[in-house]
Amino acid sequence: MFSVSDKAIAVAELREHMSAPAAGGFCVFEGWVRNENEGRSVERLEYEVYEPLAIKEGENVLAEAKQRFPYLQARCVHRAGILEIGDCAVWVGVAAAHREEAFKACRYIIDEIKTRLPIWKKEHYVDGDSGWVDCERCAAHGGGR
Amino acid sequence: MFSVSDKAIAVAELREHMSAPAAGGFCVFEGWVRNENEGRSVERLEYEVYEPLAIKEGENVLAEAKQRFPYLQARCVHRAGILEIGDCAVWVGVAAAHREEAFKACRYIIDEIKTRLPIWKKEHYVDGDSGWVDCERCAAHGGGR
């Protein structure tokens, strides 16, 4: 299940939903807002999400991950709105029979989420400036990280 | 920091200790007791830990992971004693600047913990039988999974 939240992600509650008696491995990835990007001091972030399509594509990503790395349970929640340093911007959790699938599905989901979903990140810098962050894939060509 | 616990692992509390303003990625792996192993129904598990050496080797593993995949914070807690289905047997958490190091360090730590530390797992089956689980590395030669 993929969802978008404009409130703090309820991490502990999400974990409760992941249990499955046949699950031997549970892998979580959380993206946190950090205080620096490309050498500039970041004060806060702003996420713009186009929900109708973000949810469709998010569900596609979860289904693809399941086909490649069969898992028992998976969820992903992405934040929208204003976030402060240390806030959780995205949470991905995968429970699987063994750790191999749990790790690989979790990694697949976050990698695809970051490049395919209509979600944009605006950085507000300590110096008062702000800017939209380039896509990760473009990073290879000298853009953002 | 590596530690051994004979009580339920306080997952939410551990997460609180992982925050770091420069951390952009946080990866967690949890090993859960599952209801089945090699086709046999498992009722509960028992972990025997030789603590003095488990802690020494656990700290070694965390230090090696940091050298290979520089991270900001890492912790691992392993259970000792009797565990029921669904209980968390081991928790590994790694916070790093980017997700690449967080995932890789987390994976390295759990892989090494499972094969190097003096920790043994006894399965108690639903049929009343019980047995020590063979090491993972021996699995390749026809032993446990």
Added chain:
Amino acid sequence: MKIITVKYFAMFREHAGIGEEVLSLDAVTAQDVFEQTRLRHGSAEPISHCKVAINDAMAEWNSTVSDGDTVLLFPPVAGG
């Protein structure tokens, strides 16, 4: 001429100064819409880094647009 509703997101919206507008365009494909509104979304981003959706379904740049369609122009994404 076709009546097309164009939606701009993130930096495209800021550059256009508007989130959505209804335009009468001589456009066959989604790429035509992108190019004919380029001044408004005012970005140097190559089209290959951007994405497009038509009526809330992801589309290709060579997808055909019809009279009454809503075309969504997405600048490069960087979620997570």
Added chain:
Amino acid sequence: MKIITVKYFAMFREHAGIGEEVLSLDAVTAQDVFEQTRLRHGSAEPISHCKVAINDAMAEWNSTVSDGDTVLLFPPVAGG
């Protein structure tokens, strides 16, 4: 002959029926201790799957044991 304290863990302890014993052994290396107590720890596990520690420090099978040492015999591990 050396006085060696031998500690057994997990399946080795269960097979020996005891967790620890003090033995007088004609042993030069840790491997000698493993072999001379094999009946007690009664496992078919090849030595290559097992591990040994001397006085709470991980050791090699060819490490020398001294009079008064404590030798820890570890069956294959399967943590996590």
